[in-house]
Amino acid sequence: MPLKEKARDECPSISTPDTHPRPRFISWAGLALMTTASVANLRPAPSMALYGLAAVFLYLLPAVVFLLPTALVSAELASGWPGGIYRWVSEGLSKRLGFLAVWCQFAMTIAYYPSLLAYVAGTFAYVVDPSLADNGLYVALVIVVIYWAGVLISARGTRAVAGLAGIGLVIGTLIPGVVLVVLGLLFLGQGNHPAAPMDTGHLLPPWTGISSLVLIVGNFLSYAGMEMNGVHVSALRRPERDFPRAVFTATALVLLIFILPALAISWVMPGKDLSLTAGVMQAFQGFFDHFHIGWLTKVVGVLLVAAALGGMLTWLAGPSRGLLLVARQEGYLPPVLQRLNKHGVQRNIMVAQGVLTTLIALLYAVIPDVSSAYWIFSVVTAQIYLVVYLLMFAAVVRLRTLRPGQPRGFRVPAVRLVAGTGFAASLAALCIGFIPPEQFGGQPLWRYLLIVGGGLLTLGFLAPLAFLRFRKPHWALGEEGAEREGAALD
DSSP, X not given: OTHHHHHHHTOOOOOOTTSOOOOOOOOHHHHHHHHHHHHOOSTTHHHHHTTGGGHHHHHHHHIIIIIHHHHHHHHHHHHHSTTOHHXXXXXXXXXXXXXXXXXXXXXXXXXXXXXXXXXXXXXXHHHHOGGGGGOHHHHHHHHHHHHHHHHHHHTTTOOTTTTHHHHHHIIIIIHHHHHHHXXXXXXXXXXXXXXXXXXXXXXXXXOSSGGGGGGGHHHHHHHTTGGGGGGGGGGSSSHHHHHHHHHHHHHHHHHHHHHHHHHHHHHHSOGXXXXXXXXXHHHHHHHHHHTTOTTHHXXXXXXXXXXXXXXXXXXXXXXXXXHHHHHHHHTOSOHHHHOOOTTSOOHHHHHHHHHHHHHHHGGGGTSSOHHHHHHHHHHHHHHHHHHHHHHHHHHHHHHHXXXXXXXXXXXXXXXXXXXXXXXXXXXXXXXXXXXXXXXXXXXXXHHHHHHHHHHIIIIIIIHHHHHHHTOXXXXXXXXXXXXXXXXXXX
C-alpha cells in the first residue's frame, strides 16, 4: 500500500564523506517487524469474520500463493534493479508496460481512499451516533470532507505528521487488536457460546458455488504492498539467508494480527448483523456492553479514527510522487499535471485525484447498502492493484532470461514456480472479483459489474492508454530535469 513508500524512503544509507563508506545493516528481525507494521491492520477483519473459523483458511491460502511470492520476487527485483516497479517492468517487459504498472499503483488509491475513509466514517459513527454507520449520505460526506482536508494539509508539504504512522500502528492496530482478542477469550471463558461455530466442521467455508469464495479477493488487497519492503534486502548482512527468514516471520505475525481479531469479532457478532465498515466497532461495543464498560467504546473509536487519519496524512501524496517523477522523465503526463506548487508538492495531480475520489464517494449515497458499496470499492482497488502484480511476476521471469548475469543480492529459488504461482493466484483473484459474493445477492448484478468492470477498465487501462496515445515529446523533462525536480519533492 502507499504507506510502504515512506518505509522505502527511510532505508538506511551510506553517507560518510571523504572516507570509505561503512554500510549500516538492519537485522532480519527488524525487517520482519517493519514489514509487519506496513501490512497488518484491523480494517479487513469484519469481512473475514463473516466466515467464522473458516477465516483461518481464507487468510492462509492467499498468504501462501500471493503474499510469499510477492515478497520473494520483489526482493530479487529490488536488489538487482533499484528504482521500484516502473524500472522492474520497464527492464523486463517494456517502458509502456512500466508506465501501466506505476499508473495502476497510483490509480488504485482513487478507489482505495473511499473504502478506507468509509471505515473511518463507520468507526467515528460509534463515537457520535452508531445509527449513522449505515447511512450512505453520512459516509459520503465524511469521505469528501476528510479527503479534501488531507489534500490541503499535504499540499503544504507538511512533515510534522510523519511520525503519526508509527504511532498509528500502536494505537490503531496493536493495542485494539490485543484488547479485542483478550475480551473475546474472556467472553468464551465465561461459558458464552460464540456467534459463529468453532468446530472442525467449519474449518472450510461452505461451498455454494464460486461466489462463496469471493470475499477472499479482499485478502489480496490486505496483503498488497509487500513488494515495497523488498528494497531493504540490500541492508541485510546475509540477504540469501536473512530475507527469507524475515519474510516468513513477518508472514506469521501478519497472519496472527489478521486472524485473531477476525475470530474475536465472529465470537460476538453474528454474520448477518455484521457491517463491513463498522464491524470492528460493533465487536468492541458488544464486548464492552457485555462486561458493563460500554463507555470505552467511544474511547476505542477515537483511537482507531486518529490512527487511520494519521496514517492517511503521512502517505496521501506518496502514490502520486512516483508517478510524477516517471512522467517528468518520460513525458507521460501533460505539463499541467506535472506542475509543483511552491512547497514542491504535486498539487494538480492530487486535485485531479480528489475530483475522481469525490465522485466515487458520492456513490455511497446512491448504493442502498453501505457494506455493499464498501466491498465494491475494495474490489475495484484490488483489481487495479493486481495488474501491477501480474506485470511484476512476468517481469522477474523475463529478466532471468534477458539479464541472467545482472548482480542480485537475492535470488528467488525456483523462480518460475514461485512467480508462476503468484501470477496464477493474482489472475484468479482478478477474475473472481467480477462475481458478486453471496452476502450481497440482493443487489442488481448489472450494477455490480458496471462499477467493478467500469472502474478497472477506466482507471486501470483507458486512462493510461489515453496518456500514452496523446503523449507529446515536449512533455518530458528528461532524466536531469526529473532528478532536479525530484530533489524539490524531497
